[in-house]
Every structure is written in C-alpha cells, then in structure tokens.
Amino acid sequence: MEVLQLIVNGLMAGTILAVPAIGLTAIFAVLRFTNFALASHMTIGAFAGFVANVTFGLPAVAALGFAFVIAGLVGVLSDEFVLKPFRRAGFITTAIGSIALTIALENIVRFIFGNQLRGYDLPILRDWNIHGIRVSPQQVENFVVAVIVMAALFAFLSFTRVGKSMRAVADNPMLAAIKGINANVVARLVSFVAMGLAGLGGMLIGLDTTIDPLIGFKTILQIFAAAVVGGLGSIPGAVVGALVVGVGEELSLLVLTPAYRTAVGFIAILVVLTFRPRGILGQRAY
Amino acid sequence: MRKTTRRTILKTAAAAATVAALPINANAQSGEPIRIGILTPLTGAGGNDGPRMLKAMTAVFDEVNKQGGVLGRRIETVVEDDQTNPEAAVRAARKLIEVNKVPMILGTWASAVTAAVAPVCWESKTFLMTVSGADSITLLPHQGFLIRTQPTSKLQATAHGEFMLSQGAKRVGIIGIQAPFALPNKEHLENTLKPKGAEVVSHVIYEKDKPTYRSEIDQMMRGKPDYIYTNGYAPDTVVLLRDLYRAGIDMPKFAQSYAVPQATLDTIPPEVSTKVYTGQPSADIESPAYKLAADRTGDKEPDGYVSQATDWASMAVLTIAKAKEASGVAMKDNVRKICQGSGQKVYSAVEGLKVLAEGKEINYEGASGPCDFTDIGDILGCRFRYMHVVKGKLEFLKLV
Numbered sequence: 001m002e003v004l005q006l007i008v009n010g011l012m013a014g015t016i017l018a019v020p021a022i023g024l025t026a027i028f029a030v031l032r033f034t035n036f037a038l039a040s041h042m043t044i045g046a047f048a049g050f051v052a053n054v055t056f057g058l059p060a061v062a063a064l065g066f067a068f069v070i071a072g073l074v075g076v077l078s079d080e081f082v083l084k085p086f087r088r089a090g091f092i093t094t095a096i097g098s099i100a101l102t103i104a105l106e107n108i109v110r111f112i113f114g115n116q117l118r119g120y121d122l123p124i125l126r127d128w129n130i131h132g133i134r135v136s137p138q139q140v141e142n143f144v145v146a147v148i149v150m151a152a153l154f155a156f157l158s159f160t161r162v163g164k165s166m167r168a169v170a171d172n173p174m175l176a177a178i179k180g181i182n183a184n185v186v187a188r189l190v191s192f193v194a195m196g197l198a199g200l201g202g203m204l205i206g207l208d209t210t211i212d213p214l215i216g217f218k219t220i221l222q223i224f225a226a227a228v229v230g231g232l233g234s235i236p237g238a239v240v241g242a243l244v245v246g247v248g249e250e251l252s253l254l255v256l257t258p259a260y261r262t263a264v265g266f267i268a269i270l271v272v273l274t275f276r277p278r279g280i281l282g283q284r285a286y
Numbered sequence: 287m288r289k290t291t292r293r294t295i296l297k298t299a300a301a302a303a304t305v306a307a308l309p310i311n312a313n314a315q316s317g318e319p320i321r322i323g324i325l326t327p328l329t330g331a332g333g334n335d336g337p338r339m340l341k342a343m344t345a346v347f348d349e350v351n352k353q354g355g356v357l358g359r360r361i362e363t364v365v366e367d368d369q370t371n372p373e374a375a376v377r378a379a380r381k382l383i384e385v386n387k388v389p390m391i392l393g394t395w396a397s398a399v400t401a402a403v404a405p406v407c408w409e410s411k412t413f414l415m416t417v418s419g420a421d422s423i424t425l426l427p428h429q430g431f432l433i434r435t436q437p438t439s440k441l442q443a444t445a446h447g448e449f450m451l452s453q454g455a456k457r458v459g460i461i462g463i464q465a466p467f468a469l470p471n472k473e474h475l476e477n478t479l480k481p482k483g484a485e486v487v488s489h490v491i492y493e494k495d496k497p498t499y500r501s502e503i504d505q506m507m508r509g510k511p512d513y514i515y516t517n518g519y520a521p522d523t524v525v526l527l528r529d530l531y532r533a534g535i536d537m538p539k540f541a542q543s544y545a546v547p548q549a550t551l552d553t554i555p556p557e558v559s560t561k562v563y564t565g566q567p568s569a570d571i572e573s574p575a576y577k578l579a580a581d582r583t584g585d586k587e588p589d590g591y592v593s594q595a596t597d598w599a600s601m602a603v604l605t606i607a608k609a610k611e612a613s614g615v616a617m618k619d620n621v622r623k624i625c626q627g628s629g630q631k632v633y634s635a636v637e638g639l640k641v642l643a644e645g646k647e648i649n650y651e652g653a654s655g656p657c658d659f660t661d662i663g664d665i666l667g668c669r670f671r672y673m674h675v676v677k678g679k680l681e682f683l684k685l686v
Contacts, residue, residue: 002504009500009501013498116549124531124555127533138532208528209497209498210524213329214329219497258490258491259491261492
C-alpha cells in the first residue's frame, strides 16, 4: 500500500512537472538551446494567474488561461529582444544569456509584487481516501488540467498545419526552410507556446502550494532533469522524463531519507545518459 | 551703549552653544565615513524578517548620524542581500569585505548562511553579528569574531519542549527542514521530553523548495504522534500545514515564529492553521531600549529580530566609540566592554555615546535582552514568547 501511495504521489507531481518540461524541450527542439529563462516565465505565469484570480476574481481555470497568455507573450518579447541576438554567438552564450534574463525578470516580479508568500483564492479541501490511498482533490484537478493541456498540444502538433511546421523546423531546419516555412514565425510561435506552458506550470504548482518570486527558480533543476532524462528535444520524452523523475523521487523514500530527494533526479540523468546518451526517447521532437 | 537684557543673554548663550556644537557636526561631516556591512536576507525564506531588521539598523545609524556620528565620522551602511542562500551570501560577504572594506557585517539570519559566511569573516578579521541559532555556529573556531543575540538551539529547543509538555504532549513527531539545527534540536527535545515521561516518536528531515511533503508526512505519522513539532522556514512550513490539513491531521502543531508569520497565515484559509502554536525568543518588552526601538522603527511591537538588529547597530556604534577605531579586531576586543559589567546602564547608542564622552564606563542593555555574552559569543539567557493562531490570526498566549 505504501508503494502504491508513493507512486500516486509521484504521478501527480510528475504530471505537473511535465507541463513546463514540454516547454523547455520544445524550445530546445526548435531553437537549439536550453532556455533557463523558463524559470522566470513560470513565476510570471503564477503571478499573472494570481492577479486574475485574486485581483479580478476570476475562477482558477480562467486564471490558468491568463497565466498561459501573459507568460507566452512575455516569452515572445524576451526571446525577440534579448535572446535572439545571443543566438548568433552560439548555444552556450544563449543559455548563459537566458540565466541572466531569468534573474532580471524574476527581480521585476519581485519589484512589483514584493517578496512575501501569496496564495490563490481557493478553498483547501481534505484528501479523498480511496481504498487506503489518499488523493488531494486539488492535485486531481491539476492532474486533469495538465493532461488536457498536453493532449491539446499533441493534437496541435499532429493535426494543424502550424504544428506540423514547428515539428518540421525541429526535425530538419534546412529542409523546412527549402519548403518555405518561415523559421522566424515558428520561433515566435514556439516561444509563445513553450513559455505559456511554463506560466501554466508555475500556476499549477502555486495552486497546490503558495507563490513567491522564486517559484520557478526552485523547480527549474527538476524540470531540466525531466527534459534531459526523457531526451532533450523530445516532447513525449519530456512527459516520460517528468514521470520518471516524479515517481523516482517518491519511490526513493523507500530506501533514502527525504533529505536526499533531489539527488534522485540527477542520479536518473547519470543512469539514463550512461545507457541512452540521447535520453529515454531520443531527441526526435515528436 | 546697548543695555544688557535677559533676552540678549539668552540669545548670546544660544549662539555660543551653537558655535560650540559646530566643530562636532562639522567634524562629523568632514571625516571619512565608517562603512558597516549589512547582510540580511532580503529574499528567500528569510525575506520576511531581513527587510525589517535592515530598517531597525538603519534607524539606529540615522539617529547617531543626526547627533554628529561616532569619532566625528558618519556611519554609512553597505547593504547586500544574502538571499537566504549560503553561496550567494559568501559572494556578498566577500564583496563587503574585499571591495567595501567593512570592519564588520551585521545581519545573517539562516544558520546555513552564517556557517558559510563566518569563516570568510574570521579569516579577514571582520566582526560578525547574527541571529542564527544552531549550536554549531558559536562552536566554530571564530577566534572571537562572532557574537549572536539569538539563543542557541539548546536553549530554544528546551523551551519548546517545555511548552509542548505544558500542553500535554506525550508523543512528539518532528518534521523539519535539512539545516544545521535539525539534529541538535531533535536531541535537545528528546532530553527535555524524556525525563517528563514524553518522547520523540518520529523524526523526518525534508528538503527545502518542494511543492509537496505528503510522503514525508506519511513517514512521520507512522510513529503515531499526538503533537507535531515543525522545524522549518516559512515557505516550506506553509506547504506542510496545507498538506497536514489535507491529510486530515488536526492535532496541535508547534512552529518557530519565523516559520509562521502573519503574512504567511494570510495566504491560507483559517481552518488550515487551527491548533498552530508558535514560539520565539522574546524581546525584552519592559526595557527602555525596546520602547525606543518601537518609536524609532514606528513598529508598535518590535519582534525579536527587529530588537536584535537594533542591538547590533547600537553595540557596533558604542564599541567603535569605546575602542576609538572601527576595525574587526577592535570590535572583538571591546564589544563586551560596552555591554556587560558594572558600567552605567544605557539603552541606546546616542545615550551611550554621551556617557562614553564623559569618560564613564557603560553597560548597554538592549531591546532584545541584557546583551551579555559568553566567551564563545552566546547570550546567557532570554525569555520566550508564545502565540497561538485563532481564526487565522496570531494571538499572544504567554511569556515564559
């Protein structure tokens, strides 16, 4: 029973992690760099959702939409005006530039909202007890939202022309260019969707806990671990990686004290990359 | 010939007094300012306390500067944010010491931060004042370059244990953050509970920054506690309280006051914080220094941290005046000469400066307590203030 409870806890946590992890890996697939500014976009999404929910009184689901759009728009602007010029200098420079960007954006949020912890205007419900397994209604709601968003994203990538263009650029940019796909438009689109997902993920974490300007920074390493374990650049890989990290961290409690939890994600990176250097599902975008 | 009247005598006396005062003020403006480093957590887990501590210190220095400074020099502060993060704190401390050349650093809060910053300080003969409580801090080989106004983990955990006993606790489950005080606190609680027939039945240490502690709570509950001792900081304790409520665990919970400030309680529904008790080393609320700190900061009831920060700033100024120099070594050698012993009791930096100027010895009695230190830099004792949460609001319970 204990193992089952840990697996349920891990699946819940992993599903939430998967949402921003998809964003990180999508940017890598199309723009070929690891955008650590995802962390601050999670924060921006969480605070945009806070404004929508607490200031404007919108319900949580509508606030999630607000979080997605605001974080996505900031993502497009920050990529266009800050990171795009870096890309000419190469992968490392751009990744380092994204770290600087994330610190700057996080401090802007801090300047506007201050440092204190904040919570959404939601009741906290008691857990459901299903045959001895405890499940939180809020976590189930977050789980459902995350699954719907991921399903919508996969449908978008599979069945729409724009989604197919994004995959084409990710898989073979040169061939995509020959086919007349505008790489700049795809880059903006990917920034919008990826950072929108980051914002959504930030708010989903906040719904279950509280928010502060460091909410994205606290989880970025786990998200990075998830994306690498699944295969950096692979969107289904990000989901698999997030679940592996989420469940792995929980199951580790059977043999380790909770103080070593975070190490599990990084041990998973070492183990997976030793046997599968491109991650569990490789680097193919989809 | 002009007639000498009482009014002209008064005018002349006032003018003379102004002229007499001029050299002091002019001197205060002309000398090189004394730079003092402030390294508080303005962000991170300590972000609730750091800014208030900074304000308290600045208020003392402003008051001193208005009275002409110390040794004829203005006090100037150089402020850095330790981010409640040891790595960031060490970088900031190095900058304060190597670039700004400060003789002392005031303000580290988290024990892990102080443990990281202290070696940088004693290696460079920079004096450090802190509120970190872990026993290990003053056991470091700091050569006298460190004092703390916060009671040790031992003093605190013993007081907390006695409080829980007074509430009828028999089986205490501890769940707390990975920090230097985690294991010592458990040991001290065990030593306090055991002779009274109670015990620690489970102890779980968790990592910071996790979005949920459900599994950790399950581990702790296996010991079947009847009272929970949470031992973390505000960001993780609020997650813990939410998860405890969700799990239907309604037994009493004790936390350090810094882990459950009112600002945190405001983020959660009131039902989540029922049966939450908090404790903190109390300021000396009957001391004149405490009343002065309240006036200076505009805070009606300064808490332990604001009071301690007030005392650091006051002791810094008075030690510089006593030693007649602003250096780390002078601080180390002279700080106990102004805050303990048989000198005239003073309750503020400005008052102390006046008495020192008369050539008398002083004994600074602070807002946080008497500010008497052992050889290794610990305070000798203090009172504890307990609060409980009623409908989401902190209310005073008792002072012990």
